[in-house]
Amino acid sequence: MFKLAKYVWYDILRSKVVIAYTAFLLTVSMSLFQLEADSGKALLSLLNIILLIVPLVSIIFATIHYYNSYEFIELMLSQPVSRTRILLSEYVGTAGSLTAAFLLGVGIPVLIYQPTATGMALLFTGSMLTIITCSLAFLVSVKAREKARGIGAALLCWFYFALLYDGLLLLLIFTFSDYPLEKVTLLLTSLNPIDLARIFLMLQLDISALMGYTGATYKVFFGSGWGLLYTAVILLAWAMIPLWMAIRRFRRKDL
Amino acid sequence: MKNWLLISTMLMCQAANAGTIVVGGEKGLPSIKQGLALTKPGDTLLIKKGSWYVNNAIVDKKIVVQGEGWPVLHGADKYVILTVTGKGAVIRGLHFTNSGYSSMEERPALRIIDASEVVVEGNRFTHTYFGIHAANSHHFTIRNNTFQGVTRTEQTTGNGIHLWKCSHALIDGNTAAGHRDGIYFEFVTQSIVQNNRSHHNIRYGLHFMFSDNDSYTANAFHDNGAGVAVMFSKKVIMERNRFNNNWGPAAYGLLLKEISDSRILHNAFEQNTVGIYMEGANRIEVGYTSFRANGWAARVQASCAGNNFHHNNFHTNTFDIATNGTLVLNTFNGNYWDKYEGYDLNRDGVGDVPFHPVSLYSMLVERDPNSLLLLRSFMVGLLDKAEKAIPSLTPENLVDTLPFMKPIAL
Numbered sequence: 127m128f129k130l131a132k133y134v135w136y137d138i139l140r141s142k143v144v145i146a147y148t149a150f151l152l153t154v155s156m157s158l159f160q161l162e163a164d165s166g167k168a169l170l171s172l173l174n175i176i177l178l179i180v181p182l183v184s185i186i187f188a189t190i191h192y193y194n195s196y197e198f199i200e201l202m203l204s205q206p207v208s209r210t211r212i213l214l215s216e217y218v219g220t221a222g223s224l225t226a227a228f229l230l231g232v233g234i235p236v237l238i239y240q241p242t243a244t245g246m247a248l249l250f251t252g253s254m255l256t257i258i259t260c261s262l263a264f265l266v267s268v269k270a271r272e273k274a275r276g277i278g279a280a281l282l283c284w285f286y287f288a289l290l291y292d293g294l295l296l297l298l299i300f301t302f303s304d305y306p307l308e309k310v311t312l313l314l315t316s317l318n319p320i321d322l323a324r325i326f327l328m329l330q331l332d333i334s335a336l337m338g339y340t341g342a343t344y345k346v347f348f349g350s351g352w353g354l355l356y357t358a359v360i361l362l363a364w365a366m367i368p369l370w371m372a373i374r375r376f377r378r379k380d381l
Numbered sequence: 382m383k384n385w386l387l388i389s390t391m392l393m394c395q396a397a398n399a400g401t402i403v404v405g406g407e408k409g410l411p412s413i414k415q416g417l418a419l420t421k422p423g424d425t426l427l428i429k430k431g432s433w434y435v436n437n438a439i440v441d442k443k444i445v446v447q448g449e450g451w452p453v454l455h456g457a458d459k460y461v462i463l464t465v466t467g468k469g470a471v472i473r474g475l476h477f478t479n480s481g482y483s484s485m486e487e488r489p490a491l492r493i494i495d496a497s498e499v500v501v502e503g504n505r506f507t508h509t510y511f512g513i514h515a516a517n518s519h520h521f522t523i524r525n526n527t528f529q530g531v532t533r534t535e536q537t538t539g540n541g542i543h544l545w546k547c548s549h550a551l552i553d554g555n556t557a558a559g560h561r562d563g564i565y566f567e568f569v570t571q572s573i574v575q576n577n578r579s580h581h582n583i584r585y586g587l588h589f590m591f592s593d594n595d596s597y598t599a600n601a602f603h604d605n606g607a608g609v610a611v612m613f614s615k616k617v618i619m620e621r622n623r624f625n626n627n628w629g630p631a632a633y634g635l636l637l638k639e640i641s642d643s644r645i646l647h648n649a650f651e652q653n654t655v656g657i658y659m660e661g662a663n664r665i666e667v668g669y670t671s672f673r674a675n676g677w678a679a680r681v682q683a684s685c686a687g688n689n690f691h692h693n694n695f696h697t698n699t700f701d702i703a704t705n706g707t708l709v710l711n712t713f714n715g716n717y718w719d720k721y722e723g724y725d726l727n728r729d730g731v732g733d734v735p736f737h738p739v740s741l742y743s744m745l746v747e748r749d750p751n752s753l754l755l756l757r758s759f760m761v762g763l764l765d766k767a768e769k770a771i772p773s774l775t776p777e778n779l780v781d782t783l784p785f786m787k788p789i790a791l
Binding site for chain 1: 628674676696697699719745748749751752753754755756757758759760761762
């Protein structure tokens with residue numbers, strides 16, 4: 127499996143997109159830390175990049191990569207290798223290279239300028255979001271036969287999780303503001319990995335504001351060891367379940 | 382103020398010339414009460430190193446009670462240890478511990494009642510219910526004492542320094558921790574609280590009610606349950622104080638309720654849930670103050686009028702200003718806001734575009750705290766940008782027309 131993943135990895139490196147992505151992340155994070163006198167503010171700007179750009183790039187790149195290596199996958203299928211193994215290698219190659227790009231591009235500046243628990247949390251959530259969006263991309267690409275349709279669906283997926291979901295949540299909060307919503311919203315945030323990652327990071331950054339009012343509920347929950355574990359487990363589930371669904375689909379798919 | 386300080390110092394010098402009565406040690410008297418009974422005005426009662434159980438010894442003369450080597454006065458978890466009354470007594474160098482607890486009265490380790498020109502300095506108070514309780518006294522000094530209470534519940538823990546119906550008090554250089562309120566004032570006028578440190582108290586670091594014409598300078602209040610609360614007072618001066626790390630759903634750096642004609646200058650608020658919370662506050666000047674990394678730098682409710690915020694620095698606060706209505710009778714001109722995105726064409730250091738410190742999102746949070754969940758999401762950023770372009774929900778009068786481009790040197 128790792129042999130196959132290695133070839134996927136080489137293929138991705140040759141396309142230079144990932145290298146450009148690394149360079150982009152490195153430039154942006156470096157300049158953010160240099161420009162902002164306050165490293166806390168730089169982290170906030172980085173947070174926006176991690177919540178928007180990283181999922182977008184990951185989901186689009188993984189989708190395009192899948193369609194581009196379709197011929198390679200077909201070739202491999204003619205060999206005595208199981209379908210699960212082929213798709214998993216593709217996934218490991220793609221997600222691995224994107225995570226490596228993220229860790230290099232954002233990790234180095236963070237380690238230089240902000241080697242704190244907050245910085246580590248930032249790297250953790252960024253990597254998790256990369257892995258999660260990659261599995262979503264694989265699910266979408268396995269389901270859609272056409273490339274254009276696949277990319278469209280992937281974009282829609284990103285749009286829903288990164289933008290639309292928050293709007294719906296806001297609408298819900300205001301529509302049902304007469305009811306105790308703490309537990310419900312807690313549950314609802316788990317249904318969106320980007321929201322969950324954001325709240326997890328916010329607890330590190332805006333801790334004083336979150337301590338106020340209902341914020342205390344979230345603080346008590348997410349700030350505790352159990353909350354940390356919960357976040358990690360849910361994020362992991364978000365990575366595993368779409369991937370598992372993609373594999374199941376791929377195994378039965380008439381190629 | 383200076384005069385009576387001078388007088389009390391002179392009194393102390395005089396006392397040194399007078400007779401000395403020794404308690405404890407090899408040749409001294411066996412009990413403190415016995416020693417007190419023998420003193421005449423002007424004498425010194427010297428208490429040597431040792432430990433005594435004391436049930437309400439009364440100092441009612443102009444004497445100096447001086448401890449040597451931290452003698453321990455033990456209240457057996459039942460009694461008031463010492464009561465000071467009358468004029469001109471000095472209590473110095475004693476260690477008060479384990480005074481009694483009572484749910485019926487405010488039982489302190491050291492009680493000052495109907496007294497004047499009293500000096501209490503350099504004492505230690507540990508495991509006390511109330512540390513010092515002063516009532517109906519004037520012109521007295523509480524200086525350089527340390528208070529360490531027992532942290533229980535709000536009901537079963539007393540205040541470090543508690544003043545009731547006093548005037549012309551000087552509270553200087555004390556440290557109070559582990560009490561209900563570190564320093565508590567009620568009906569106290571013309572008094573000065575300076576250079577104190579009040580931290581890790583269950584409720585407020587400093588709490589005062591109905592106390593006019595007082596000044597609070599160069600104190601540090603940090604890690605208290607609910608910060609500092611000042612209520613129903615006027616002509617209060619708060620300068621060069623630090624308010625740090627007061628976190629919690631009901632915690633404020635500084636809570637102002639029904640305060641008027643006061644000055645809050647040169648203070649620093651750092652990492653509080655709410656820096657300043659104002660309700661029914663009138664004609665208060667807030668200036669030369671740094672607000673850094675607070676949840677809300679200031680929440681100015683619509684019931685406030687005539688307050689003036691100027692020359693303050695707002696750095697990395699989640700929300701700079703929040704309010705609960707559209708009526709704004711306060712001014713916010715001439716501050717530095719790190720969220721300001723305007724330009725300065727004529728290079729006079731003042732931005733050419735006005736700054737609106739209240740964001741749409743902070744209004745939403747005010748209306749429904751649950752929406753705090755969406756903090757820092759792209760959606761909220763979008764809403765704020767749209768609101769900035771065409772203001773509709775945020776109060777348009779809450780504006781800084783002269784925002785500084787660079788932080789103000791404080």
